Amino acid sequence: MQSWLTLRETLPKLDRTDPIAVQDRRSDRRAERWAIRKGLRQVAQGRTASCGLPGGRPDGSVVLRVTDATGTPAQGSTGATGRVAGFSGLWSCGSVWMCPECSVKIAAKRSEEVGKVLGHHVGTGGVPLLVTLTMRHHREHSLAECLAALTKGWGAVTGGRAAQRDYAAGLRGWVRALEVTRSMDNGWHVHVHALIVVEQTMSDDAVDAMTGSWFARWSAGLVRAGMPAPTLEHGLDVQRVDLGSAGLSETSGAWARYLCKGLASEAVMGSTKAARGTSRSIYELMHDATVGRRMENPDTGQVVQLADLHARHLLREYEELIRGRRQLTWSQRDHDLRCDVVDLDEEQTDEEIVAVELEGENVAVLPSHSWKIVESRARRAARRH
Numbered sequence: 001m002q003s004w005l006t007l008r009e010t011l012p013k014l015d016r017t018d019p020i021a022v023q024d025r026r027s028d029r030r031a032e033r034w035a036i037r038k039g040l041r042q043v044a045q046g047r048t049a050s051c052g053l054p055g056g057r058p059d060g061s062v063v064l065r066v067t068d069a070t071g072t073p074a075q076g077s078t079g080a081t082g083r084v085a086g087f088s089g090l091w092s093c094g095s096v097w098m099c100p101e102c103s104v105k106i107a108a109k110r111s112e113e114v115g116k117v118l119g120h121h122v123g124t125g126g127v128p129l130l131v132t133l134t135m136r137h138h139r140e141h142s143l144a145e146c147l148a149a150l151t152k153g154w155g156a157v158t159g160g161r162a163a164q165r166d167y168a169a170g171l172r173g174w175v176r177a178l179e180v181t182r183s184m185d186n187g188w189h190v191h192v193h194a195l196i197v198v199e200q201t202m203s204d205d206a207v208d209a210m211t212g213s214w215f216a217r218w219s220a221g222l223v224r225a226g227m228p229a230p231t232l233e234h235g236l237d238v239q240r241v242d243l244g245s246a247g248l249s250e251t252s253g254a255w256a257r258y259l260c261k262g263l264a265s266e267a268v269m270g271s272t273k274a275a276r277g278t279s280r281s282i283y284e285l286m287h288d289a290t291v292g293r294r295m296e297n298p299d300t301g302q303v304v305q306l307a308d309l310h311a312r313h314l315l316r317e318y319e320e321l322i323r324g325r326r327q328l329t330w331s332q333r334d335h336d337l338r339c340d341v342v343d344l345d346e347e348q349t350d351e352e353i354v355a356v357e358l359e360g361e362n363v364a365v366l367p368s369h370s371w372k373i374v375e376s377r378a379r380r381a382a383r384r385h
Contacts, residue, residue, distance in 0.1 A: 007294040007303070032291070033100040036283075038375050039290025043312050044098055044319060051093035052101065052375070060368040063088040067360025086358030090371075094351035097322045098315075100286060102354045109353045110328050113344065114175055114195065120341045126172055126197040131211060132237040133157070133194070133218050136230040139187040143180075143321050146190040149225035150178070154192060156221030157214050158331070166210050170202035173331035180322070182314055183279040197337060211238050282318065285311045 015021050037052045054060045066085050093099050096106045118128055135153065137146060154176070157163070174196040181189045198207060215236040219229050280288070289311035296303045330336055338344060366374065 005296050005298055007296050032287070033104065034375055036100045036286050036290045039307075040098070040286060043289055043315055045316075046323075047091075047093035048095050048098045048319075050091050051095070051099050053091050054089055054368040054371050055091050057089040061089055062366045062368070062371050063362050064364040064366065065358050065360040066363050067358060084358070086360070088357050088362075092351075092354040094349075094354045096327045096350050097282070097325075098286075098319050100283060102350070105354050106327075106350050109348070113338075113347070114328075116344055117175070117337050117341050118195065118197070121172060121197045121337060124340075125200045127200050127202070127240075129196050129198065129207065129211075130239040131194045131196055131214065132191060133215065134189070134191040134230065134235055134237075135222050136228045136235070137186060137189065139185070141187055141227070143188040143190070143317055145226065146188050147321060147325075149222050149227040150190050150192065152225040153218045153221035156217040156224075162213060162217060166213070167335055169206055169210060170199035171210065171335070172197040172199065173335040173337040175328065175330050175337060177328050178325065180318065181279045181281050182285060182318075189279060207238075207240075211236065280311075282315075285315055285318070289315050 014025050034052065040051075041049050054062050057063070064085060064087060066083060068083060092102055094102055094106075096103045122128065133153070135146065135149060158174075174194045176192055176194045179191055179193065183189055198210075202210075215232060219235065223229050288308040290307065292305040292307045293311075294303060294305050330338055338347070
């Protein structure tokens with residue numbers, strides 16, 4: 001029996017001073033996203049299965065538009081600079097969980113919003129902290145069990161009298177992102193990243209006491225849900241910003257992008273698509289289930305690329321259980337970080353974000369049958385990378 005090894009490739013470091021290299025990387029990423037989106041029509045259910053198909057215009061055509069990017073996520077952009085192209089007349093599913101294309105637009109818009117909120121609070125004496133809470137789990141824990149435990153654990157952190165004491169001690173509020181990965185060794189990994197803002201007058205000891213209380217409540221909630229108690233070493237991570245550093249605003253902006261990355265980490269942060277160790281991000285699962293995994297025979301050197309049927313099974317489980325959950329949630333009532341930011345628009349739904357099409361000059365009109373050729377070429381380009 002032949003033994004095959006999985007080839008996991010990471011992209012070389014990008015020279016962002018080279019506009020040609022930046023554009024090539026952007027084109028490669030778009031081609032890969034399109035290829036995955038097309039492949040998901042055989043895997044995904046509901047709206048995602050129709051995403052990217054013509055039908056937004058009465059005659060079924062697709063319009064190519066070109067515009068000067070502003071470097072912001074407005075008007076359907078993803079933070080690119082220079083001349084960018086986009087298409088009008090395609091259906092959009094608006095799924096931040098299951099669509100590699102829609103999630104890019106959603107993550108870029110959310111990142112811009114979180115960055116504005118953090119900038120306001122830093123300018124008014126607030127100090128941002130990035131808190132990550134993880135759970136202890138093993139391969140036999142189902143995704144349903146992990147998600148139910150997360151609901152219990154986070155509810156214990158943010159509810160009750162203990163949470164009110166946090167605000168009295170100097171907590172202004174928080175914004176939380178949910179993230180899911182899958183490990184070959186330990187199964188589903190569900191965790192939360194929370195950007196919290198505290199008053200500048202809050203001492204280090206008070207911050208330590210508050211985040212320590214967060215972990216204790218998180219752990220207790222997980223245990224009540226039937227999960228093992230996590231260790232402090234692996235269950236809590238707190239990152240701080242030095243108020244005396246010149247890069248305070250840059251750091252808080254980078255945290256905003258990190259919090260909002262979702263499936264779009266490569267587009268929003270410029271990182272590779274690989275998770276750590278034996279883990280696979282949802283983006284990687286989608287890639288392996290559709291474009292396929294590259295496998296090499298170490299004896300002969302033969303390389304093949306095949307769709308991962310197990311990844312398809314995992315995606316179906318994930319899609320069913322993640323449906324209806326919000327990726328990004330804000331603290332509410334009297335402690336909503338967004339409410340004091342005067343230049344912030346009303347929060348949009350994911351569907352509203354992707355419905356905003358790229359504005360610009362119409363340079364070509366493609367009949368619906370031509371769009372199939374465009375997607376097919378994107379798929380071939382994705383397989384080469």
